Amino acid sequence: MLLRAVFFVVLCMVAAHVLNTLYLLGYFKTIYKHYPGHCRVVPGVDLGSEDVTVTSDGLAFISSGLRGFGNKSDPLTQPPLLKGRIFLFDFNHPEKNAVEIALEGDFDRENFYPLGISLYEDSTTGEKKLFVINNHISNENRVEIFRFDERTSSLHHLKTIIGETLYSLNDLVAVGPETFYYINYMYFTKQTPLAFKLETYSGLAWGTIGLYSEGKDMIISSGYRIPVGINVSPDGRHLYVSTSLTGELVIFERGKDDSITEIKVLRLRFGDQNSPFENIDVREVLMDDGSLIKGSSVASYYDNKMLVGTVVHKLAYCELSAF
Numbered sequence: 001m002l003l004r005a006v007f008f009v010v011l012c013m014v015a016a017h018v019l020n021t022l023y024l025l026g027y028f029k030t031i032y033k034h035y036p037g038h039c040r041v042v043p044g045v046d047l048g049s050e051d052v053t054v055t056s057d058g059l060a061f062i063s064s065g066l067r068g069f070g071n072k073s074d075p076l077t078q079p080p081l082l083k084g085r086i087f088l089f090d091f092n093h094p095e096k097n098a099v100e101i102a103l104e105g106d107f108d109r110e111n112f113y114p115l116g117i118s119l120y121e122d123s124t125t126g127e128k129k130l131f132v133i134n135n136h137i138s139n140e141n142r143v144e145i146f147r148f149d150e151r152t153s154s155l156h157h158l159k160t161i162i163g164e165t166l167y168s169l170n171d172l173v174a175v176g177p178e179t180f181y182y183i184n185y186m187y188f189t190k191q192t193p194l195a196f197k198l199e200t201y202s203g204l205a206w207g208t209i210g211l212y213s214e215g216k217d218m219i220i221s222s223g224y225r226i227p228v229g230i231n232v233s234p235d236g237r238h239l240y241v242s243t244s245l246t247g248e249l250v251i252f253e254r255g256k257d258d259s260i261t262e263i264k265v266l267r268l269r270f271g272d273q274n275s276p277f278e279n280i281d282v283r284e285v286l287m288d289d290g291s292l293i294k295g296s297s298v299a300s301y302y303d304n305k306m307l308v309g310t311v312v313h314k315l316a317y318c319e320l321s322a323f
Contacts, residue, residue, distance in 0.1 A: 036285040036306070037321030039292060041314050042098050045087055049309035051171070052300040053119040055128060058091035060300060060307055061148075062098060062315060063114035067135050084113040086132070087315075088153060091302040094317055105157025107144060111137040116171035118180065130155060131174045133182075139189065141169040143212070145178065163217030165210050171230045173239075179213045179258065181239060183227045209241060211258055220260060224250070229298075285320065292316055 047065050054060045065084040087098040103109060115133040122128075128148040136142050142162050146155035159178070168189050172182040187206035188195040199206060207224035210217055229242035232254070239252040239260050252260035286308065288296075294313040299306055301320075308316040 033289045033291070034284075034287055035292075035318060037319040039286070039316055039318040041292065042089065042307075042317050044100075045098050045315040046313075047082065048312040049087070049307075049315035050115055050297050050311050051117045052298050052307050052309050053117050053130075054091070054300050054302050055119060056121060058302045060089040060091060060302070061101075061117060061119060061130055062087040062089060062307070062309060063117045063132065065113055066115055066311060067113035067137065082113070084134075086114060086117075086130070086155060089307060089315075089317075091305050091307075094305065098315065099153070102152075102154040103146070103157065104154055105146075107157040107160055108136070112144070113137070115169065118172050118174040120174035120177065120180075122177065129158070129174065129177065131172055131180055133169045133172060134160075135169075141166045143169070143172065143180070143182070161212060161217075163212065165208075165217045165219050166212075170228050173230050173232050175232060175236065175258065176213070178215075179211075181230055181232075181258075181260075182210045182212065183224075183230050183241060184208045184210065184219075185226050185228055185244075207243070209260070213258055221252075221262070286318065288316075 045062065045064055049062045049064055050066050051063045052060050063084075064087055065082055067082060067084070086101045086103065088101050089098045090096055103112070111134075113135040115135050117133070118131045120129045120131065128150070130146045130148055132144045132146065134142040134144050140162065142160055143166065144157060145159045145161070146157055148155055165184070166182065168184040168186045170183055170185040172180045174180045185207050186196060186199055187204075187208075188199050203225065205223050205225040207222070207227040208219045209221040209224070209227070209230070211220050224241065224243055225246050226244045227241050228244045229240075231240045232238065233240070237254060239254055241250045241252070242248070243250070248265050250262060251264045253263050254260055285306070286299075293308060293310050293316045295311045296308050297311050298309040300309075304320045306318045306320055308318065
């Protein structure tokens with residue numbers, strides 16, 4: 001009798017966890033399609049636009065061609081036919097659409113599959129550096145650093161970074177010429193498929209935040225359930241990390257030595273200058289049923305315009321006339 005009762009309790013707990021996971025994944029969500037204004041697909045970007053980062057003058061860099069997430073029956077989405085690319089889109093001239101950027105320099109171009117990207121602009125020299133997570137075919141995560149040549153609209157490779165704590169990278173944010181924060185969204189990598197799946201659906205919070213500085217990489221915070229986005233505030237005082245399943249935005253205060261201190265977890269409201277994390281007004285500017293794009297992963301804003309990227313689908317451009 002006791003064994004039956006224990007079995008029933010365990011079964012109920014498992015069922016509750018499965019239902020909660022399905023809820024967090026959006027299986028029961030009703031889609032109300034609406035756009036903030038005119039939206040269209042940007043032609044030429046057909047195999048993903050996983051991340052987008054924008055310069056202060058409106059140039060958007062777009063990563064495309066993420067290995068391992070495409071349609072297994074479509075050879076174009078799998079190596080070696082899949083080609084990693086970086087596109088450039090000018091918010092000041094959206095009618096020109098996106099143009100592929102030439103990648104120059106001595107690095108493993110054939111096994112370049114970009115994921116998260118981040119831009120660092122030197123306020124003194126005006127130099128622009130693009131930091132790119134490379135989901136390398138060896139399953140060894142790398143960060144590639146490029147210098148952007150505005151005259152030729154090309155990227156020149158400067159450095160490849162590999163480290164022991166750079167193992168399951170999803171996103172990064174550059175805060176210096178060779179300094180960046182990064183997130184490992186899982187503890188187990190896809191090289192251990194069973195453990196990877198168990199971690200994904202078990203609810204384990206094993207995601208981490210790391211810092212690369214002065215040639216060294218280190219984990220500086222841990223205990224996050226599948227963190228997928230990281231960014232800094234415009235004034236550089238705060239670091240933001242978003243999680244995918246729990247829907248949280250974790251806010252950290254940055255120290256002068258690039259250390260971080262967690263100060264708040266939001267679900268989400270924004271406020272005035274004196275209390276920037278209170279009374280937050282959040283508006284849903286776009287919801288799509290898949291007729292425009294599928295599987296959005298990022299949205300970047302400039303001058304009342306927006307780009308919405310996807311993991312392995314297309315890229316959308318919207319004018320925010322309704323907001």
